[in-house]
Amino acid sequence: FMLTQPHSVSESPGKTVTISCTRSSGSIASSYVQWYQQRPGSSPTTVIYEHNQRPSGVPDRFSGSIDSSSNSASLTISGLKSEDEADYYCQSYDSSNYVFGTGTEVSVL
């Protein structure tokens, strides 16, 4: 299966952005979805695991959800800050196959 994300989103500081992640086959609810943030020149870090759980240290401005009707997951960043400017990847798995989404560049205007 594949996970498709929008190429880029942009918004002003303080606003809210939502990134979608659509699964091509199989149910989005069949395996947990994770979200990773990758700042330029850095390794990825987890911002959401198990669809909607935040690791300690991740601000509650980050939230995750899934929508079975559209077979997609979403990452929402509220109160956007300049430090949120990064690439974001969703990730899920199926049997022994771990799949990353195509990635979304978030720009803070």
Add this chain to the structure above:
Amino acid sequence: EVQLVQSGAEVKKPGESLKISCYGSGYSFTNYWIAWVRQMPGKGLEWMGIIYPGDSDTRYSPSFQGQVTISTDKSITTAYLQWSSLKASDTAMYYCARWLAARPSFDYWGQGTLVTVSS
């Protein structure tokens, strides 16, 4: 403190072999899967494969099966990614990452190893 420390950048010619490493410390190395992830210049993350150091059980992405070999030496808590014959298209950053099954996610990542293949 959990750490994954990868070997340094490499510059190789097409056709050469290469083995890069990922040293794990600060946790029970044999009890967690370790994955390798490719990131080509300006591109996204691609899962290559994963190994369980406890018994060397290894799974590959269909896209990378037969192209690379993943291995581990648990005596020195190190995982490896190797190529027998590099191509220019193997030029990329390669990350190792630990899979945490209890909270499904790649919870720790190495700093990355840049591999450049050029004649």
